[in-house]
Amino acid sequence: MTLVWVEGLVSRNPVQRRGLFLGVLAQRAAVRHGSVLLTLDHDLDVLPQAGRRITVNELAYHVGDLAGRLAAAGLRAGDHLVVYKRPNFDSWILGTAAARVGAVPVMLSPALDAPTVAALMRRLGRPRLLTDAAKLQLLAGEDLDTLAESVITVADLAGLEDSPGIRPVFTGLDEPAMITHTSGTTGLPKLVVHTARTMRTRLRPQLFMLGVMPRRETVAISIPFVHSRLFAAMALVLTKGMPTLLVNDQSPDAVAKFFVKNRPGLIEALPNSFLAWEELVDDPRRPFASVKYFSSTFDAIHPRTVRRLLDSSRRRAPQFFQIYGQSEVGPAVGRPYYRRHAREMDGRCVGFALPGSARVRVVSQNDAPVGEDNPGFIEVRWDGIAKTYLGEQDRYDENVHDGWWRTGDVGYRTRAGCLHMLDREIDTIPGVGSVLEIEDAVLDRLTELVELAVVPGPDATAVPIVCTRDDQPVDPDRWRQATTDYPQLTAPVHLPLAQLPRTATLKTRRVELSRILHDKLQEQS
Known part of the structure; x- marks a missing residue:
């Protein structure tokens, strides 16, 4: 050529x-x-x-x-x-x-x-x-x-x-x-x-983190190819000259073969991709043996997934780095987890301010002090926030409060400064506490679950929607034992994983899921 x-x-x-x-x-x-290599698991349509x-x-x-x-x-x-x-x-x-x-x-x-x-x-x-x-x-x-x-x-x-x-x-x-x-x-x-300014700003904290790595690693990226995060990730690996693996087929067996052949040292993937790859932890091919760093953003990740992935690495002191942010904001806070800490991991603790990153505050919803029992609105401020919503300036302006961007999440900060994200504001269920915290705990206790989403049911009840490995029914006794701390939950509703409504980044569409639940209950009545 x-x-x-x-x-x-x-x-x-x-x-x-x-x-x-x-x-x-x-x-x-x-x-x-110029000689650094990008390796794909697929052919390019246009080339x-x-x-x-x-x-x-x-x-x-x-x-x-x-x-x-x-x-x-x-x-x-x-x-x-x-x-x-x-x-x-x-x-x-x-x-x-x-x-x-x-x-x-x-x-x-x-x-x-x-x-x-x-x-x-x-x-x-x-x-x-x-x-x-x-x-x-x-x-x-x-x-x-x-x-x-x-x-x-x-x-x-x-x-x-x-x-x-x-x-x-x-x-x-x-x-x-x-x-x-x-x-x-x-x-x-x-x-x-x-x-150009907002995209460059978002690279600051990540360039700092890559700069302190003791050696250049091969990076595997499993992110939708049209997502803003993919453009940031590519800017990082190209700027730092890091060999890169680009994953299109996210099925566990295909991922295992690709990683065994190319042995990444750092993997960035969606939380639900990592969740789906949990089964590879026990794979005799050990596809994660070479991984020193796991990284994820977009959505909450379950502690069980973090622990299992860290245990699957054969590298010394592997890390799982969680970043909290959103498309409009970029990375806001983050934190690493190590094997020795992952056993006590609190999945709601999404991290601390990153070097060169955004300022974050939590604003009371009701003028009472913000805390675990009275979460507030999480807001972010820096020059990495997106410019606008095209054609919807009013909707964009609704999220801006005295120059601070309201993320739509609620949470609080600990005395040590860790930001705890409890729920999306729209997903909160009165009297239930943190939906995400409940999901973390129950997934920890029931390894047969591959996904769990607690959504509002009739009369604002908290209905757990469960997806299981191989779509097998949940044992009622095991369910009762696992949820004894959460009497506010109704009986679980089983849904095949393939029927779970998801976004392009594999987030559960909870509003749509709640609608499906209501339709299902009406059919049964």
Whole structure:
């Protein structure tokens, strides 16, 4: 492969260095780390000949190549380009290529259904759409002529090979640079607008943590390829020149084979991915033996999962690092867990302020002092908070209080300064205490459970929805023994794991689950 570099490889403008400019990220990394390898467990849809082992040099070439193809397809600086295709790492490549053109990539999860995608495109005001044949068929019932300025397919890009390269376009530090969306746990997702400044700010605490690692590790990343966290993770590994494994097939057996072959030293994955991988702890292939660091964000992670993963490592003093944050905020607080501490782990203790990170406060809901029995609103303040919700400034402004961003979670701080996140505000059940704390405890006691969600039932009762290994029924005696501390729980309702409503990041959609429960109970009455 001949690498063709276009002008603008390295900016000498100090203002630009204060932002994360996606369009030149790979090329800047290639200057110092060009031979570092990215290993995929899948082929790229848009570049099927690229193979599954790609150097940073080759990655930089592919970004420039696809930027030229997108420009030839009509993409221009200032356009919104919706990337909506099947899950694949080429979504990240296409997003950064669009940014190189000066367009704003709008990364939509392939898990979204057609009506949701159509609603988000209306909010964007006739963006350009980049998709594939399967998603185009899914959108067949929508009026794409009205919704989109133009439609570019993966096949279209294949026919534009050898398009001329283009110079990168740098947007302003505080101008929209990328748009992702919220999980949509309570309805239609919101479109979160990120800027070069906010994206760069979010890297500060993580760059510090990577900087204190005694040696460079191979990093395995198992995060949706359109999520803002994936863009941050890629910026980190490219900047630090860390060999990277990119996971698409999250099934336990596929993950085991991939990790045994490539032996990561650090894994970042979704909490529910780690939960699903618990069964690999006893796998004779020992897929986690090489792992020194586990890392997770997005959602609460259960102490049982942390303990089992740490026990599966054969490295000296392995760590599980938990980060608390959200799409609008980035990383807010975090903390490591070690084997010797994990036995007493409190899953509600989500961490302490990180070096270079956000300020966090907890505000009373009722003017009474905030504490474990009177949790308050968790709020965050720093320059890493997303710029706005596109087309919904009022909804964005509702979360801002005297310059502080209200996360929607409730909790308290201990005297030692640890932030305890008890629940999402919308998920609290009066008289129940922390739903997440109950779930942590019961999952600890019943290893046959692979997921547990306590949701409001009739008359605001607390109904546990249980998913079990191999969908086997829960033994009533074991359930009673495990829940004796929680008399507020009703009898459990069993649901196959495959039927559990989830977001693209595998969070349980509790509002939807509560609705399913009500429908199920009405059918039985």
